[in-house]
Every structure is written in structure tokens, then in C-alpha cells.
Amino acid sequence: MFKQLGLIGCGMMGGSFALALKQAGLVRRVVGYSKSPSTTARARQLGVIDMEAPSALQAISGADLVMLAVPVAATESTFRAIRHLVNPGMLIVDVGSTKRDVVDAARRTLKHDLEAFVPCHPIAGREAAGVENADPRLYADCSVVITPIERTDKAKIEQARQMWLALGCGDVRLMTPHEHDAAFAAVSHLPHLLAFALMNSLAAQPDGDQYLSLAGPGFRDFSRIAASDPKMWRDVLIANRHEIGTQMQHLQRALAMLDKLIAEGRAEELERAINHASHARANWRLRPAGPG
Amino acid sequence: MFKQLGLIGCGMMGGSFALALKQAGLVRRVVGYSKSPSTTARARQLGVIDMEAPSALQAISGADLVMLAVPVAATESTFRAIRHLVNPGMLIVDVGSTKRDVVDAARRTLKHDLEAFVPCHPIAGREAAGVENADPRLYADCSVVITPIERTDKAKIEQARQMWLALGCGDVRLMTPHEHDAAFAAVSHLPHLLAFALMNSLAAQPDGDQYLSLAGPGFRDFSRIAASDPKMWRDVLIANRHEIGTQMQHLQRALAMLDKLIAEGRAEELERAINHASHARANWRLRPAGPG
Numbered sequence: 001m002f003k004q005l006g007l008i009g010c011g012m013m014g015g016s017f018a019l020a021l022k023q024a025g026l027v028r029r030v031v032g033y034s035k036s037p038s039t040t041a042r043a044r045q046l047g048v049i050d051m052e053a054p055s056a057l058q059a060i061s062g063a064d065l066v067m068l069a070v071p072v073a074a075t076e077s078t079f080r081a082i083r084h085l086v087n088p089g090m091l092i093v094d095v096g097s098t099k100r101d102v103v104d105a106a107r108r109t110l111k112h113d114l115e116a117f118v119p120c121h122p123i124a125g126r127e128a129a130g131v132e133n134a135d136p137r138l139y140a141d142c143s144v145v146i147t148p149i150e151r152t153d154k155a156k157i158e159q160a161r162q163m164w165l166a167l168g169c170g171d172v173r174l175m176t177p178h179e180h181d182a183a184f185a186a187v188s189h190l191p192h193l194l195a196f197a198l199m200n201s202l203a204a205q206p207d208g209d210q211y212l213s214l215a216g217p218g219f220r221d222f223s224r225i226a227a228s229d230p231k232m233w234r235d236v237l238i239a240n241r242h243e244i245g246t247q248m249q250h251l252q253r254a255l256a257m258l259d260k261l262i263a264e265g266r267a268e269e270l271e272r273a274i275n276h277a278s279h280a281r282a283n284w285r286l287r288p289a290g291p292g
Numbered sequence: 293m294f295k296q297l298g299l300i301g302c303g304m305m306g307g308s309f310a311l312a313l314k315q316a317g318l319v320r321r322v323v324g325y326s327k328s329p330s331t332t333a334r335a336r337q338l339g340v341i342d343m344e345a346p347s348a349l350q351a352i353s354g355a356d357l358v359m360l361a362v363p364v365a366a367t368e369s370t371f372r373a374i375r376h377l378v379n380p381g382m383l384i385v386d387v388g389s390t391k392r393d394v395v396d397a398a399r400r401t402l403k404h405d406l407e408a409f410v411p412c413h414p415i416a417g418r419e420a421a422g423v424e425n426a427d428p429r430l431y432a433d434c435s436v437v438i439t440p441i442e443r444t445d446k447a448k449i450e451q452a453r454q455m456w457l458a459l460g461c462g463d464v465r466l467m468t469p470h471e472h473d474a475a476f477a478a479v480s481h482l483p484h485l486l487a488f489a490l491m492n493s494l495a496a497q498p499d500g501d502q503y504l505s506l507a508g509p510g511f512r513d514f515s516r517i518a519a520s521d522p523k524m525w526r527d528v529l530i531a532n533r534h535e536i537g538t539q540m541q542h543l544q545r546a547l548a549m550l551d552k553l554i555a556e557g558r559a560e561e562l563e564r565a566i567n568h569a570s571h572a573r574a575n576w577r578l579r580p581a582g583p584g
Contacts, residue, residue, distance in 0.1 A: 073559070123508040127574070145506065179502075186494060187507035191514040193550060194486055199569035201539070201546035202478060210471075212576055214437065215479035216415040218520075221513040222483040226573035228510075230566040237554050237562065244554070247493070254493035258485060259540075262533050267365070267526055274522040274529075277491035281518040282419070284504055 001025075002091075006063030007032040008056045008078055010043035012229075013095050013125065014069025015134025018048050020167045021065075023136040033059035034131075035074075043131045056081040060090070065163075068094040073235040076105035083109055091159050092117040097184065097232070099147040099177040101239040107149075115153040118160040121145045121180065122169065127227040140168035143287065147177040171287065185243035190251060192233055193244065195226035293317075294383075298355030299324040300348045300370055302335035304521075305387050305417065306361025307426025310340050312459045313357075315428040325351035326423075327366075335423045348373040352382070357455075360386040365527040368397035375401055383448050383455075384409040389476065389524070391439040391469040393531040399441075407445040410452040413437045413472065414461065419519040432460035435579065439469040463579065477535035482543060484525055485536065487518035 005021060007014050010032045021027040032049030033056050034040045043049045053059035060066050060082050070078055075096060086092065096102045099119050106117045124142040126133065144164045148157050161172045175183070202208040215223075237244065261270040297313060299306050302324045313319040324341030325348050326332045335341045345351035352358050352374050362370055367388065378384065388394045391411050398409045416434040418425065436456045440449050453464045467475070494500040507515075529536065553562040 123506065125508075125510070127570075143506065143508070182499070183503040183506045186497070186500075186503040187511045191490065191511060193547070194490075195514065195573075196566050196569040197543055197546040197550055198483065198486075199572040200549070200565060201542040203568065203572050204546065205478070205542060207474070208478075211475045211478040212572075213579060214415065214435065214475045215576070215578070216417075216435070217578065218417070218517045219479045219483060220578050221516045222487065223573050223576075224513050225510040226569050228566075228570060230563045230570050233566050234559055234563040237550075237566075238557055238559060241554050248551075250493040250497060251489055254489040254496065255485070257492070258489055258529075262529050262536070265530055267530060270529065271522045271526040273492060274488050274520075274525050276495065277488040277518050278419075278520060278522050280491045280495050280504075281487075281515050284507070284515075286507070286509065286512050287505060 002027045002065040004028065004063045004065070005030045006053075006060035006066045007049060007069065008059055008067065008082070009069035010034040010039050010049060010131050011069060012129050012131065012133045013138075014067060015043060015046075015048040015131040016136065016138035017067055017069060017095065019134055019136035020139050024166055024168075026163070026166055027065065031059050031061075031063065035070075039131055046131060046134070048131055048134055057085055060085050064090055066090055066092040068092070068096075071231050071235040072096040072098050072102055072239050075102050076109060079105055079109035083113070086110060086113040086116060088113060088116055090116050091156050091163075093120045093160055093163075095120060095122055097121060097188070097236045098239040099145075099180045103147065103149055103177045114149075114151045116156060118152060118156050119147045119149075119177065120160060120164070121147070121184075122164065125228075127224065127229070129229040129232070139164070141170050143171040143173070144169045145180055146172060146174050147180045148174060149177070181240050181243045182246075185240055185247045186250075189236060189240055189244045190247045192225050192228060193237060193248075195223050196233070198223060199226045294319045294357040296320065296355045296357070297322045298345075298352035298358045299341060299361065300351055300359065300374070301361035302326040302331050302341060302423050303361060304421050304423065304425045304427075305430075306359060307335060307338075307340040307423040308428065308430035309359050309361060309387065310335075311426055311428035312431050316458055316460075318455070318458055319357065323351050323353075323355065327362075331423055338423060338426070340423055340426055349377055352377050356382055358382055358384040360384070360388075363523050363527040364388040364390050364394055364531050367394050368401060371397055371401035375405070378402060378405045378408060380405060380408055382408050383451050385412045385452055385455075387412060387414055389413060389480070389528045390531040391437075391472045395439065395441055395469045406441075406443045408448060410444060410448050411439045411441075411469065412452060412456070413439070413476075414456065417520075419516065419521070421521040421524070431456070433462050435463040435465070436461050437472055438464060438466050439472045440466065441469070473532050473535045474538075477532055477539045478542075481528055481532055481536045482539045484517050484520060485529060485540075487515050488525070490515060491518045
């Protein structure tokens with residue numbers, strides 16, 4: 001149970017976290033701050049936060065729990081803004097989709113209070129951004145990756161783990177920031193990049209609109225992530241560009257292999273290669289069992 | 293209302309068609325043939341067909357409606373097998389995902405009975421292949437593209453159109469085979485190729501399994517089509533390789549543009565480019581309204 005959450009970033013991710021904590025009875029009071037005053041005001045109107053703070057620093061005053069839910073490129077400036085009120089009694093968490101840059105930002109800014117920060121990545125999200133789309137169920141049944149560094153306080157890691165489990169997360173695991181970024185480049189960042197590129201490729205063609213009008217359920221699902229929040233993804237793609245580049249090379253190799261079989265009409269080998277992909281996908285399961 | 297359907301290919305697509313026709317009360321009797329005798333037997337056990345035929349030719353004997361639901365590369369050999377019993381009184385349709393190769397195969401084999409063949413592509417499907425997965429609702433609410441050629445009988449086009457509408461299809465439209473293949477290369481075949489490549493790329497990496505264990509709902513939807521039927525997609529990718537190649541070039545251009553912005557850290561322009569993709573996707577709607 002926390003006395004006060006200092007929420008920095010009252011968007012969909014941060015707002016959902018505040019609502020989930022409240023619904024679980026895990027927090028008494030939520031003080032929120034967003035860069036845009038209208039977002040902060042809207043968050044209070046919607047009952048997502050109890051009190052508006054005029055700055056990030058004031059949002060964490062008196063807090064025993066601090067959540068950073070800002071685009072990852074804003075992590076360093078946010079830590080800089082709050083560090084004078086950071087103290088070892090606090091638990092500070094984030095929801096950033098990249099972790100090496102976030103951890104580096106914390107090292108550069110928090111210095112002797114670094115142990116209070118437990119870097120977290122809940123694997124949850126939806127396309128619709130904004131506090132209006134905050135949902136107390138967002139983190140239920142999701143997995144959370146915690147990426148501590150050597151200086152992170154062991155007791156705080158456990159406290160963060162218990163908090164996510166209390167919000168209904170089905171699975172909390174520890175990884176290094178590097179392992180995390182490599183894995184998510186492969187299964188999240190690269191797919192997003194491909195989906196963005198596909199939409200832009202269609203939009204650039206004179207017949208693109210006609211093509212889109214014929215697209216079916218396969219396209220619907222494949223391209224869903226292209227509708228994701230541009231500000232968040234701008235930062236993720238830049239922050240994790242090296243790992244994404246590595247994954248792009250792996251993908252281009254796999255594509256070139258398929259291309260060659262197609263161009264040469266090598267039907268049997270092509271079927272084997274597709275079969276390989278099809279089996280891999282058919283055997284994969286979302287873990288833990290999510291909602292649909 | 294048809295007296296007898298001659299079904300060639302009793303898999304998921306063909307089986308669903310037979311069940312849908314029966315459920316709509318549009319056919320009295322279904323005679324089926326599949327290359328694998330065990331599939332044909334299973335189709336009869338499941339009530340998908342009423343009678344097993346020992347050959348494609350015998351499956352169409354006495355039929356006034358013929359459905360070809362075979363992998364597209366088998367179209368020519370199938371037409372060749374049945375052409376001695378094809379007659380101008382029949383309506384012959386197919387469900388192939390590519391149309392130029394299917395139409396070419398019909399031209400080469402049917403010759404003076406070519407007018408009886410109305411090339412169709414219902415935009416429906418699911419990953420799970422096999423007659424066990426046949427579903428009378430598969431074609432409900434889907435779109436159907438008909439790609440007639442100059443020799444196709446106008447009255448048969450209308451008959452095919454009415455048949456699909458009677459099965460609940462929300463939208464039947466006419467296109468040339470070329471327009472069809474270009475459009476589907478863009479919105480279906482290329483996405484499938486990318487999804488296959490992504491799965492193979494992950495499988496080829498030593499840490500691929502760990503990466504996959506972390507994948508979330510975005511990956512689930514993006515990669516769903518990778519589980520599609522290998523035999524069907526082997527044929528589609530080879531049959532439509534030129535249009536897919538063109539679409540791959542467009543995609544690579546869009547990817548290279550994003551890559552450049554990412555590599556150079558041009559955050560504002562990158563956000564604009566993602567915003568473009570995100571808006572395009574958010575404004576797109578599956579048409580007609582399908583089942584979720």
C-alpha cells in the first residue's frame with residue numbers, strides 16, 4: 001500500500017497505471033503532472049489523478065511511489081527535473097519500452113539516489129493514446145520485465161515485483177537492459193517499423209487507396225500496430241536503433257532466402273520454408289494468457 | 293438454386309463453401325473430390341459433401357455448379373482433368389488468391405467452354421487448413437472480387453454475383469485480373485511474406501525462443517498470418533511474384549526513408565512519418581464490416 005503516487009505523464013499508459021492502483025486499493029492519493037496542462041486538467045476531471053501538480057518536481061513532493069510514463073526520450077529531462085526531491089524512501093518506476101537509454105539517463109542524473117529507481121517495462125499497450133483511453137485493466141494479465149542494474153536496491157526490486165503482481169500482472173521477470181532491448185527489437189520494434197513502412201508504402205502509391213479498400217482481416221491484424229502513438233514510437237525507434245538495425249539484418253536475410261526460392265520457382269523448398277514459419281507461429285502462445 | 297455442386301478440393305475453403313451453400317438452401321447435392329482420398333472420405337463423414345467422387349472429372353458429372361478450391365498451381369491440371377465434361381450450362385467458379393495465373397490456365401485448357409468460368413476471389417480465410425476447419429460462416433460478410441475476361445459470359449457473372457450475395461457476402465466487385473493481382477500483392481501477399489520472414493528470422497537466432505517468449509499482443513496480431521497454409525501460400529507467392537516484387541520495392545523505399553530518419557536522429561521528421569502511417573491505419577476500415 002502506498003500513501004501517494006507521483007505520476008509524471010498522465011497519458012494512456014500513466015493514466016491506466018493510476019486507475020489500476022486505485023482500483024486495487026493500493027494507493028491513497030494520486031498527484032499528477034503532464035507537460036500539457038490541459039492533459040493534467042483532463043486527468044483530474046476523469047478521476048485518474050486526485051490533484052494537479054504544476055511541475056514534475058511538485059508532483060513527487062510527498063510521494064512514496066513515483067511513476068514516469070513519458071516518451072523515453074523525455075526520461076533524462078524528467079529525472080533532472082525531479083532529482084532534488086528524490087529520496088531513498090521512494091520507489092521510482094517507469095513503463096518505457098526501451099531500457100538501456102532509460103537506465104543510462106538514470107545513471108547520469110540520479111547518481112546517489114539511483115538505487116530507488118527500478119526500471120520496468122509492462123508488455124501492455126494499445127494504439128489509442130491519451131488519458132481518455134486510460135483503462136484500469138490495461139496491465140491485468142500482462143507480463144512485466146524489470147531490468148535492474150548493479151546499483152538497484154534489491155528490496156525495491158521486490159517491492160516493484162509485488163506491486164505489478166498486485167495489479168494482476170501474470171508474470172514478472174528480470175533481465176539485463178541489454179537483453180531486454182535485443183528481445184524487444186526483435187518481437188516489437190521491428191514489427192512496428194515494418195507496419196509503419198507498409199502503410200507509408202501504400203500511401204505513396206497512386207492506387208494505394210483502392211488497394212486498401214480491398215484489404216481483409218489478415219491486413220487488419222498485421223497492420224494494427226501501425227496506428228500506434230507516433231511520439232512514443234519516434235523515441236523507441238531512435239533509442240533502440242542499433243538493436244533494431246541488427247534485427248533488420250536478420251529479417252532481410254530471411255526475406256532474401258524466401259525471395260530467391262520464389263524467383264527460381266523452387267516450390268518444394270519454398271513450401272518447407274513457409275511450413276517452418278507457419279509451425280513456429282502456430283506453436284507460439286501469448287504468455288501469460290492475455291485477454292483474447 | 294443449384295441441383296448439384298461438383299466440389300474439387302474439400303479443404304477448409306472448399307468445405308466452407310459447400311457448407312454455406314447447403315445452409316443457405318442453395319444446393320441439393322454436393323459431390324466432392326480431393327487429391328487425397330482420406331480428405332474426401334473425411335468430408336463425407338463430416339457432412340460437407342454428400343458423395344465422394346473418385347476423380348475430379350467424375351465430381352463434375354451432372355453438376356450445374358463447379359467449385360475449384362485447390363492451391364492455385366493445381367488450377368491448370370484440374371481444368372485439364374475436367375474439361376471433357378465441362379459444358380456451357382455449368383457455372384464454374386474458384387476461390388484462388390491470384391487471378392492472372394488462374395485465368396491463363398483457364399484460357400489454355402478450357403478453350404471453347406471458357407465462358408462458363410467466372411474467376412472469383414472471396415476475401416476470406418483463416419490460418420487453420422483442412423476440412424475439419426470448414427465453417428459455413430466463412431464467407432458471410434466478406435468481399436468477393438470477380439475478375440472476368442472478355443470471353444466470360446455476362447449472364448454467368450451475374451449468376452456468380454447473386455450466389456455470393458446469397459451466401460451473405462457484403463460486397464461483390466469486378467476488376468481485371470491484373471488490377472486484382474497488383475492490389476493483393478500490396479495488401480495481402482507482401483504482408484504474408486513479411487510475416488513468414490519474421491518467424492524464420494526469429495527461428496534462425498540462438499536467442500529466438502527467449503525473444504518469442506516475451507512477445508506481446510502486437511506481435512500476436514502482426515504475425516497471425518504467418519500460420520497460414522504453406523501449400524496455398526507457396527503457390528500464391530510464386531504465381532504473383534512479379535507484383536509482389538514491385539510491392540517489395542515500394543516497401544523497401546518506405547523502410548529506407550524511415551531508417552535514414554532513425555539513423556540520423558531526425559526526431560521531428562520521424563514523428564511526422566510515423567504520424568502519416570498511424571493516421572492512414574487509424575482511418576482504414578475493413579469493408580464491409582466483418583465479424584470483429
